[in-house]
Amino acid sequence: MKLPRSIAGWTIAVFGVLALVMGAVGLLWPEAQLRMLGFEVPATRSVGDHTGTFLLASSMAAFNMGVYYLLATVTEWRAFYRFTVVFRLVTFTVFAIAVLADIAPDRFFGVAAWEGLGAVATAIGLRLDARRGIPAGGVGSSEGAGTTAVAEEGTGPTGAAPADAVR
Template sequence: MRLPSSAAGWTIAVFGALALLLGAVGLIRPETTLELLGFEVLRPAERAVGDHTRTFVIASSMASFNMGVYYLLAAWQDWRPFFGFTVVFRLVTFTVFTVLVLTDAAPARFFGVALWEGLGAVATGAALWYDRHRNGNQPVTATGAGG
């Protein structure tokens, strides 16, 4: 595998590596994920019958782990259409997670996730702009400027 060849590719690679790492943490120790997000962590004996919080965190962590792999593969292939796609959907994620905090459906610390998504979207969007203008306003493809 090769390193990303564009600024946008690097933003995707960093996000992918962190998603993979945090997904692995949640798979191994879901309580750590809950603590990082500001949720109360209960001992198994304290959980109500039918409380599947731990199961849900593990499932979400598996999704994060998989997403990390997808992002890393996209970065290594310099798959620019994917980069642009992530900007839009990370901004949607920022909005949804911010609303969860503002409506008290999630603890205030959960806004860190929203901020991470929003800043990641802006960083990738700015990097896409930079890459395009660095190459004389030609689209940058996997084979280089201008395709």
């Protein structure tokens, strides 16, 4: 895997690796995950208790999210970086309210703090990258990740004229 090429990329990569690892922990050792989050782990679960099912689903989502974040890092997908800042701040707010409203245990505030601090770190990284002259589309790109070099002006990557240029 290629290393991140920007400060913001490093913040996204760190979050991606941790999401991947924590998702794997939840899938492989769910009791440890629950204990880390401050939830009780009873010896047996009562009928109708779907904690395991919910943990399986959220752990798989975290694992997948880790993969998405790492893919965004490899492609230096800066629009994704900006998107995560907003939604990680929303996540911080929701999780913090859950703790304050006694819906979640106090230790769960660590998850909220992680989201909030991660959002702030990525926002700062984006700002510092902009000051360093890294274009909004990413390192070495004038328009963003996933763009393809054009063979010559007015033609697509294969050298053919774009469909909208055909008259």
